[in-house]
Amino acid sequence: MSNSVSNSQAGYYFLQVPGPTVVPDEVVAAMSQPMMDHRGPVFAKLAAEAAQNLKPIFKTKQPVMVIPASGTGAWHASIANCLSKGDKVLIPEVGMFSTLWGKVSRELDLEVIEIAGDWRSGIDAQKVEDALRADTAGEIKAVFATHNETSTGVTSDIAAVRAALNAANHDALLFVDTVSSLVAMDYDHDGWGVDIAICGSQKGLMLPPGLAFAAVSEKALEAKKTSDLNPGYFEFDPLISATETGLYPYTPPVSLIYGLKKATEMILDEGLDAIYARHAKLGEATRACVNVWGLETQCQVEGQHSNAVTAVRVPEGINADEMRAFIFDKYNLSLAAGLGKIAGEVFRIGHLGYQNPLTLMGALSGVEMGMEAFGIKFKKGGVNAAMDILSK
Numbered sequence: 001m002s003n004s005v006s007n008s009q010a011g012y013y014f015l016q017v018p019g020p021t022v023v024p025d026e027v028v029a030a031m032s033q034p035m036m037d038h039r040g041p042v043f044a045k046l047a048a049e050a051a052q053n054l055k056p057i058f059k060t061k062q063p064v065m066v067i068p069a070s071g072t073g074a075w076h077a078s079i080a081n082c083l084s085k086g087d088k089v090l091i092p093e094v095g096m097f098s099t100l101w102g103k104v105s106r107e108l109d110l111e112v113i114e115i116a117g118d119w120r121s122g123i124d125a126q127k128v129e130d131a132l133r134a135d136t137a138g139e140i141k142a143v144f145a146t147h148n149e150t151s152t153g154v155t156s157d158i159a160a161v162r163a164a165l166n167a168a169n170h171d172a173l174l175f176v177d178t179v180s181s182l183v184a185m186d187y188d189h190d191g192w193g194v195d196i197a198i199c200g201s202q203k204g205l206m207l208p209p210g211l212a213f214a215a216v217s218e219k220a221l222e223a224k225k226t227s228d229l230n231p232g233y234f235e236f237d238p239l240i241s242a243t244e245t246g247l248y249p250y251t252p253p254v255s256l257i258y259g260l261k262k263a264t265e266m267i268l269d270e271g272l273d274a275i276y277a278r279h280a281k282l283g284e285a286t287r288a289c290v291n292v293w294g295l296e297t298q299c300q301v302e303g304q305h306s307n308a309v310t311a312v313r314v315p316e317g318i319n320a321d322e323m324r325a326f327i328f329d330k331y332n333l334s335l336a337a338g339l340g341k342i343a344g345e346v347f348r349i350g351h352l353g354y355q356n357p358l359t360l361m362g363a364l365s366g367v368e369m370g371m372e373a374f375g376i377k378f379k380k381g382g383v384n385a386a387m388d389i390l391s392k
């Protein structure tokens with residue numbers, strides 16, 4: 001697991017960033033198997049089974065493609081396969097990742113209509129509905145919704161976004177970024193009527209970075225027929241057949257696919273509801289701790305706090321990055337940086353993937369001890385509040 005030493009201290013390394021996350025020993029062992037022929041029958045069977053395991057995880061009966069790329073590659077792939085040059089897309093701004101999704105869209109010649117946000121709350125479904133109602137000519141071809149905004153620790157209600165599309169009687173496709181939500185919180189692809197969901201391997205799926213995923217609806221595949229962008233390497237057709245045959249159009253990352261098979265089996269064995277509940281408890285304990293410290297979370301809306309990551313605002317005059325560097329040196333604990341316009345103002349505690357109450361307690365203790373040693377003014381005892389919740 002992550003018992004190796006990251007800054008030459010003995011003992012457990014606390015990797016508490018919201019991806020890449022800790023990779024379980026069983027997955028590391030699976031990935032350490034010898035190479036095999038990626039066009040042979042043994043690999044084909046294993047790869048097809050791994051892809052089929054993703055369907056219940058996304059809660060879909062449609063294919064879930066495995067794409068050799070990071071999450072950004074899945075943004076690119078889904079746009080390049082299903083949209084066309086000059087298409088308008090509606091993107092509610094919720095933080096750094098929704099903003100980057102807009103950047104990738106512009107690079108691929110889409111026209112982005114952004115619904116401005118404050119980076120402290122989730123998607124306002126009413127504003128989505130209003131924008132779609134105003135689009136009487138039907139020029140908006142897709143809505144891009146980030147389920148869990150990793151930069152701010154804010155989640156959005158995807159069912160409400162779907163309801164907004166329905167209420168406006170608008171035909172746009174619904175794209176959802178599940179990069180840091182999948183497995184950590186309920187995601188229901190078919191139930192919520194999502195057309196394309198994209199994800200990456202390095203977060204809730206407990207794998208190293210390097211694989212991306214795309215779950216597609218029939219409507220998205222219909223839209224693919226008229227797309228005039230060139231997906232090139234990311235062409236969906238052979239990747240969709242690979243979900244059945246296990247045979248890729250190019251050399252796949254064989255070791256990661258060994259790992260994918262193992263990680264998806266572990267997830268299905270633990271059970272999605274049990275995993276969502278585990279994350280909910282870790283999230284609740286983290287927030288109780290931050291609350292006692294007297295610090296603010298970046299998320300300001302009750303009910304929208306992420307169970308995957310908590311972004312904590314540091315007091316005025318403190319540089320969060322200097323504090324994180326100090327804590328890393330002192331305690332071998334990695335916390336994540338604030339991104340974009342909140343860089344230096346927040347640090348983020350990842351609590352997703354292969355985490356349990358004691359790993360979280362270790363991390364929160366490291367933050368509490370580190371803040372004191374760094375000279376931050378706060379109220380001690382947050383870890384006790386977390387413990388109270390975790391021991392219930």
Ligand SMILES: Cc1ncc(COP(=O)(O)O)c(C=O)c1O
Pocket residue numbers: 019070071072073097146148149150151177178179180200209
């Ligand atoms: C919500 C979200 N979307 C997209 C991405 C981009 O994924 P990647 O860095 O794997 O390209 C990230 C990365 O952390 C993310 O958190």
